[in-house]
Structures are given as structure tokens and as C-alpha cells.
Amino acid sequence: MxxxxxxxxxxxxxxxxxxxxxxxxxxxxxxxxxxxxxxxxxxxxxxxxxxxxxxxxxxxxxxxxxxxxxxxxxxxxxxxxxxxxxxxxxxxxxxxxxxxxxxxxxxxxxxxxxxxxxxxHAQNTVDTDGFRKTAEAGTATDTADEASGANPSDAGDDAxxxxxxxALPGFPVQRDLIADIDPMLDQIKRLQPYLQADGVLATTKDGKIDVFEYLQRPEQLAAYETLSNCIACGVCEGSCPVFAGGEAFIGPAALITASRFINDSRDTAADARMDAIDTADGIAACQSVRACSRHCPRGIDVGEEIWQLIAKVKER
Structure with missing residues (x-):
């Protein structure tokens, strides 16, 4: 097309x-x-x-x-x-x-x-004995036909x-295509998604506030910059076979939010953040299927980031 x-x-x-x-x-x-x-x-x-x-x-x-x-x-x-x-x-x-x-x-x-x-494809999906044909599921994509060796043009251009x-899978449906994503947002809020510094203002030798206190080197910024692009759309949650509205698994979106601040050199609450996700419904519930990485609209390799986060939590 x-x-x-x-x-x-x-x-x-x-x-x-x-x-x-x-x-x-x-x-x-x-x-x-x-x-x-x-x-x-x-x-x-x-x-x-x-x-x-x-x-x-x-x-x-x-x-x-x-x-x-x-x-x-x-x-x-x-x-x-x-x-x-x-x-x-x-x-x-x-x-x-x-x-x-x-x-x-x-x-x-x-x-x-x-x-x-x-x-x-306009195909008869019921055989002469009245059983549905499992090999022909009523709808078939051209891509699927090519994979099976069939000619996509057999269906005709008028198909x-x-x-x-x-609606987005894994969430309750409110109406038509609108899913209730509040469970995901609640899980993100539980992990306190904001920078937590020590609150002590650094000063220069002459007693003035050091405006360069929170400057970072390029490699420090790179550690979390990609994760800050997350828009909490829920695509990774809808792709995850474990997540189901935040009841049994905190979900990849919340873990990505936690990782964003754990990897930020300015944040002083990394240990507390890792404690919060080191639970039965946190990283322990992740099955490393990595379906969450397939269609992230912001290009985040969610599965790999979660894997790195799990390793960091276990190695501390």
C-alpha cells in the first residue's frame, strides 16, 4: 500500500x-x-x-x-x-x-x-462436517500469507x-476505546516519582550558594536520560503478560520510573527506592518476557532496563 x-x-x-x-x-x-x-x-x-x-x-x-x-x-x-x-x-x-x-x-x-x-480474505471457515477450520481463522494478513507460502494476491485487490x-489490554474498560489507567498511575505514585536530594545547599568559599551544585557529567546524564522520555502511555503495561491492572505486579512503567531516579546521580533516595521495588509484586514478579520492549513509542528498551534494574537491586 x-x-x-x-x-x-x-x-x-x-x-x-x-x-x-x-x-x-x-x-x-x-x-x-x-x-x-x-x-x-x-x-x-x-x-x-x-x-x-x-x-x-x-x-x-x-x-x-x-x-x-x-x-x-x-x-x-x-x-x-x-x-x-x-x-x-x-x-x-x-x-x-x-x-x-x-x-x-x-x-x-x-x-x-x-x-x-x-x-x-473471503474464505469459508467451516468445513463440510461443520467444524471450524483451525488453519484459516477467518481473517489473515498478507504478511501471514507470505510466511506460509501463499500468494497474497489470491484474495484479490477487492478484499x-x-x-x-x-481498549488497551490489562486495564478495566471505561467506555469503548477508553481504558482506566489509574491503576498504573497509582503504582507510579507509590514510588515517589520526583527527585529527592539531601536538601542541603552547597556554598562556595565566600559563603554564596553554589549554583553548580547539581551539574552532571555527560555520562551521568546518559545514565537516565532515555528513561526520562517515558510518557506513561501504558503500552508496555498492555503488552506485559504479567501485568493485570497493577494487582499482582507493579508493572514495567512504574519500574522504569524508579530506575530513572535510581540512576540519577543527584538523587539520594536510591536505597529506599530499591527497597520499595524489591518485593513480591515488584521485581520478583517480572518474568523477563520482554514483551514490554516491543512497541514503546519513545524507543525505550523497557525489558533491558528492567533487567539492569533487577541486577542492580540484587547486587547492592
Whole structure:
């Protein structure tokens, strides 16, 4: 699919939608026999919302270079104003529009139609005995055909182009493509994501404040500079098979935040920070799958950074 010749293509956005059920007013605070903090009592445990789920298709004619975010904005303005999704800057800097595109966590504003649209082959997926064919799952990408030795052109150029969208995995869905990322932000806050210096102002020989107190050498800056690019989008969390809303694993985003300050030569709380993550739901829960590194929009090798952090914690 060439995005430079000005030719428009027809594409279908297949959106997994969700509308939450209205909250019922509870006249009782919970069972008197429930333990404190139990999700069945008066604790603050987060429950996944219940509601209506369905899949809805939206057809568009766009340029191949069009971003998925622009496609959704077009749909919202011209077809369905009820479609819900989150975005802010639109330039891959805020991280607010992370979703699953064709099952892969990424940012809507950086994902382009030409990179994510796949052709759905018109194939019969049920054999004569009534069993579903496991080798032909209803949809197949041209890339998958090439890997299997099939000719992608067999499907014909008129096979529909599909982009499948769902809310970011690993988090409760609030509505349509909007996931509740508060569990991730809460985990980051737990690790005190701000510089902690000793608070003592250095002075020069004549008693004046030393304005060069916190100057760093290039190698000191390089130790954490890449990590400071994290935008807390949740893509690494959605890719992680261990993370599930921050309940059993603190998550790669929080660990990257901790590593950013542990590696900062100006910070004096490194030992306390390492104590905070050296727990059963901290680095001990990481299985080193490194799926978190695959699609980081800021180019951070999250898995490698976490591996280095684990080594640093264990060697202290």
C-alpha cells in the first residue's frame, strides 16, 4: 500500500465497543462479615465495570498515510458521535491515546492506515462436517500469507482492508476505546516519582550558594536520560503478560520510573527506592518476557532496563 501517490483506499475500522451499565445505588455499606479491604466489603478494591459489549464496523475512504486517530475523529464527526476514545496532543508526546490495534498496544496518533490495515480474505471457515477450520481463522494478513507460502494476491485487490481496535489490554474498560489507567498511575505514585536530594545547599568559599551544585557529567546524564522520555502511555503495561491492572505486579512503567531516579546521580533516595521495588509484586514478579520492549513509542528498551534494574537491586 503506497502512501505517496495520493490514491485513497477504502478501509473498515472494526471497533470493540463497550457501554458500562449504570451504577446502582447501594443502601448498605456491605456485609458486616466481610474483611476490611475486601472487594465485597467497604474497601477500595477496583471492580471491572459491567455493561454491553459489541463490535461495530465503520467504513472510510482515506489516504494510506492517514493516522488511525484521524480516522476515528472523522467517524466521530460524520458517522457516530457516540464513539468514545481518548487523545490529547495528537503527536505521540502525551501518551493518552494508547489502544490495541490489531491486538498490539500502540498509540492511535502514530499508527497509520498503510501500516496496520490488513486484507480480510473471503474464505469459508467451516468445513463440510461443520467444524471450524483451525488453519484459516477467518481473517489473515498478507504478511501471514507470505510466511506460509501463499500468494497474497489470491484474495484479490477487492478484499476489504480491516483495522481492528480495542481498549488497551490489562486495564478495566471505561467506555469503548477508553481504558482506566489509574491503576498504573497509582503504582507510579507509590514510588515517589520526583527527585529527592539531601536538601542541603552547597556554598562556595565566600559563603554564596553554589549554583553548580547539581551539574552532571555527560555520562551521568546518559545514565537516565532515555528513561526520562517515558510518557506513561501504558503500552508496555498492555503488552506485559504479567501485568493485570497493577494487582499482582507493579508493572514495567512504574519500574522504569524508579530506575530513572535510581540512576540519577543527584538523587539520594536510591536505597529506599530499591527497597520499595524489591518485593513480591515488584521485581520478583517480572518474568523477563520482554514483551514490554516491543512497541514503546519513545524507543525505550523497557525489558533491558528492567533487567539492569533487577541486577542492580540484587547486587547492592
Amino acid at each position: 503506497n502512501g505517496n501517490d495520493g490514491t485513497r483506499v477504502q478501509v473498515t475500522l472494526r471497533v470493540h465497543r463497550f457501554t458500562p451499565r449504570p451504577e446502582r445505588e447501594h443502601t448498605r455499606s456491605g456485609s458486616p462479615f466481610a474483611k476490611q479491604g475486601s472487594p465485597f466489603g467497604s474497601g477500595t478494591a477496583r471492580r471491572r465495570p459491567r455493561g454491553k459489549q459489541w463490535v461495530q464496523d465503520y467504513a472510510l475512504t482515506v489516504l494510506p498515510d492517514t493516522t488511525i486517530l484521524d480516522c476515528l475523529l472523522n467517524i466521530k464527526r460524520t458517522q457516530d458521535p457516540s464513539l468514545a476514545f481518548r487523545y490529547s496532543c495528537g503527536h505521540g508526546m502525551c501518551g493518552s491515546d494508547a489502544v490495541a490495534v490489531n491486538g498490539t498496544p500502540t498509540l492511535l496518533c502514530t499508527a497509520k492506515v498503510k501500516d496496520w490495515a490488513v486484507r480480510q 476489504p482492508l480491516i483495522v481492528e481496535l480495542a
